[in-house]
Amino acid sequence: MDDRDKRGKTVTSVDVAKRAGVSRSAVSRTFTAGASVAPETRERVIAAAHELGYRVNMLARSLSQKRTNLVALVVSDMDHSFRAAVIDQLARKLVRLNYRPFMLPTDPRQDVSHLIDMMLHYNVSGAIVTSDTPPAEIAEECAAHGVPLVLVNKQPMDGAANVTLDSDKVGRLAATALKRAGCKRVALASQKRPSHSINQRKQAFMRHCPELGLDLVGDFQGAAQNYDGGVEAADAFLNAQTAADGVFCVNDYLALGFLDRLRHGSDIRVPGDLRVVGCDDIAEAAWLSYDLTTIRQDSGLLTDAAVDALVSRIDDPEATPLNTVIDVKLVERGSTGSIHVGDAG
Amino acid sequence: MDDRDKRGKTVTSVDVAKRAGVSRSAVSRTFTAGASVAPETRERVIAAAHELGYRVNMLARSLSQKRTNLVALVVSDMDHSFRAAVIDQLARKLVRLNYRPFMLPTDPRQDVSHLIDMMLHYNVSGAIVTSDTPPAEIAEECAAHGVPLVLVNKQPMDGAANVTLDSDKVGRLAATALKRAGCKRVALASQKRPSHSINQRKQAFMRHCPELGLDLVGDFQGAAQNYDGGVEAADAFLNAQTAADGVFCVNDYLALGFLDRLRHGSDIRVPGDLRVVGCDDIAEAAWLSYDLTTIRQDSGLLTDAAVDALVSRIDDPEATPLNTVIDVKLVERGSTGSIHVGDAG
DNA sequence: CTGAAAGCGCTAACAT
DNA sequence: ATGTTAGCGCTTTCAG
Numbered sequence A, B: 001m002d003d004r005d006k007r008g009k010t011v012t013s014v015d016v017a018k019r020a021g022v023s024r025s026a027v028s029r030t031f032t033a034g035a036s037v038a039p040e041t042r043e044r045v046i047a048a049a050h051e052l053g054y055r056v057n058m059l060a061r062s063l064s065q066k067r068t069n070l071v072a073l074v075v076s077d078m079d080h081s082f083r084a085a086v087i088d089q090l091a092r093k094l095v096r097l098n099y100r101p102f103m104l105p106t107d108p109r110q111d112v113s114h115l116i117d118m119m120l121h122y123n124v125s126g127a128i129v130t131s132d133t134p135p136a137e138i139a140e141e142c143a144a145h146g147v148p149l150v151l152v153n154k155q156p157m158d159g160a161a162n163v164t165l166d167s168d169k170v171g172r173l174a175a176t177a178l179k180r181a182g183c184k185r186v187a188l189a190s191q192k193r194p195s196h197s198i199n200q201r202k203q204a205f206m207r208h209c210p211e212l213g214l215d216l217v218g219d220f221q222g223a224a225q226n227y228d229g230g231v232e233a234a235d236a237f238l239n240a241q242t243a244a245d246g247v248f249c250v251n252d253y254l255a256l257g258f259l260d261r262l263r264h265g266s267d268i269r270v271p272g273d274l275r276v277v278g279c280d281d282i283a284e285a286a287w288l289s290y291d292l293t294t295i296r297q298d299s300g301l302l303t304d305a306a307v308d309a310l311v312s313r314i315d316d317p318e319a320t321p322l323n324t325v326i327d328v329k330l331v332e333r334g335s336t337g338s339i340h341v342g343d344a345g
Numbered sequence C: 001c002t003g004a005a006a007g008c009g010c011t012a013a014c015a016t
Numbered sequence D: 001a002t003g004t005t006a007g008c009g010c011t012t013t014c015a016g
Helices: A013-020 A024-030 A039-052 A058-065 A081-096 A113-121 A136-144 A167-180 A196-211 A227-240 A252-263 A299-315 B013-020 B024-030 B039-052 B058-065 B081-096 B113-121 B136-144 B167-180 B196-211 B227-240 B252-263 B299-315
Strands: A070-075 A100-105 A126-129 A149-152 A161-165 A185-191 A215-222 A246-249 A275-280 A293-297 A323-326 A328-331 B070-075 B100-105 B126-129 B149-152 B161-165 B185-191 B215-222 B246-249 B275-280 B293-297 B323-326 B328-331
Touching: A013 A024, A013 A039, A024 A039, A058 B058, A070 A081, A070 A113, A081 A100, A081 A299, A081 B081, A081 B100, A100 A113, A100 B081, A113 A136, A126 A299, A136 A149, A149 A299, A161 A167, A161 A196, A161 A299, A167 A196, A167 A246, A167 A275, A167 A293, A167 A328, A185 A196, A185 A227, A185 A252, A196 A215, A215 A227, A227 A246, A227 A252, A246 A252, A252 A275, A299 A323, B013 B024, B013 B039, B024 B039, B070 B081, B070 B113, B081 B100, B081 B299, B100 B113, B113 B136, B126 B299, B136 B149, B149 B299, B161 B167, B161 B196, B161 B299, B167 B196, B167 B246, B167 B275, B167 B293, B167 B328, B185 B196, B185 B227, B185 B252, B196 B215, B215 B227, B227 B246, B227 B252, B246 B252, B252 B275, B299 B323
Parallel strands: A070 A100, A070 A126, A126 A149, A149 A161, A161 A323, A185 A215, A185 A246, A246 A275, A275 A293, B070 B100, B070 B126, B126 B149, B149 B161, B161 B323, B185 B215, B185 B246, B246 B275, B275 B293
Antiparallel strands: A100 B100, A293 A328, B293 B328
16 A cells, blocks of 8 residues: 555546556446456455555445435434433444434524435435424425434324334333332422423323322422433422322433432432332433432334334335334332342442 | 425436526535625525525535535444533534534444544545544544544544643642642542543642642552442442542542442541542532532533634644643532532522 | 536446 | 446536
């Protein structure tokens, strides 16, 4: 590999062709999976390419193939560690399948037309939305322009594939866990303007409580679905002075704030006086200070399903979009009175 | 905007040209910043484009301009929330400047040639590395191929711009904070195989302790720079039964695990028996259960500097790469005996 | 200010 | 299996 060749002008397939004594097509075929080239030719081409430091220009290839393999990752709250993990996994899985993840950060209040523009500008092969942005228009536009779209934990939309956790089961597991822990009167801790998936969880929980003979005595809310929201929810809970003996926090971050507020500023002990269940199973839930019983949303399954759904739509644009439901499971820890992890280790 | 026009075949500049009764060049100019078009022509073109739902094909543009505006974001541990936030901010800032962030996830043990390939395949305008991957080859290759590269919190390398926090100040602030909190004998909590930036912090701390008359009585290590690593470091600390009255944890996650281990499984009270200082100021550090004094690494400044450094190298490839040092500051909380946030609120 | 023509680097029919 | 030819959609001299 001669350094003088690398710098300055870029080496193209015609350079390689010349050097290998073949046509450009031969070069192209050599670098195209499943094209027919004589082994001997291919070898010569590869050698020449290597000597020259040649790399296929994907932009040019995409232009002529009319297919980019670019996938837009529409993302908002990366500070939410569960979502960050999801993005990370999506990116890895896409790369493994030879797609190129493309970040489209977005603000909740930002208009989506901007996003659509970018997708179309770059001719993306597909898009995955994990943000909280209400994707109403986005789905329409993508459908109109034939861009395969996958929504993760969003309200299902026509023309878009959907991956979402089994929210009914979330509600059932939460209620069951509290019931089994001996609760009689339970409450919800949630947020003021719940996203679709959060809302589903809540509703499921409210459905299952009566079935299990649990009294639902309140829904205490914070502003956002994060730690501070949990603190606020706990404040509301404390003010209300309910006789609740169990709480389902609709998301783990919220639960952590909730727990912390009880511990620092009230006499209520968890799990002694109150049992708490969260949802997601973020890493922090297992920390010694929290030891939170929660409902695990397996990000591996979630991202597998999302990528599957996307790929199958890219491969067959006419196929009806998949609608995948991800199983969830209860992870019992100290906040419902199970053995404290600290005792086990 | 006629829907029949949008579906099926893509609308190109020639369609717009036809409809507007001008040449393709006119269309091109209309969508090129700072090109000279008669206001009246421009208007007609815009109208036609809008009616047809035309968008410039950036791939084609990039191909002919030989500049893509794609920026590779090389990233490894997104589960580390500080890094996730950095990625998020980088992406947002790049988009704002009309660059397109492109995720290149990588594993610590994966070979970098793979990454270089992707960058070259897509002709990226530049790259930012935030992962822990030893970027030795990556820097070389990028330099060899003229790809502007920015390293964030990495060991400086020839030909690459570098953005890193002021590690000397980190060490000084940590030592000073412990000193002011009344410590005499201090220890480090760190990890087995520290990254470059972590190592810098350690060394700085070790330099400054003697200057302040602090005895450094040990360096207790966990496997990784995360929560579990902190727990392990605390175990080591407890086993050693040192007389330390202060600990500098080289990173906040580590600090949280360290604190938790002390609280759950020892009689040592923080800040009563032991003062603890972390580094980074991640969101969790401010949580009620931790209330950790720490040294803030401002991700906003960090990412601003990284983007600046990148852009200036893209704009002028011959310029010598910038080397930016980010200021840090002490955030005092309860773990060094300052007023507990819980009391304030 | 505008249009014509050449070219960015690659692939895909179509012949051979 | 290989080469030839004609694009992919856009920009950019170069004339006018």
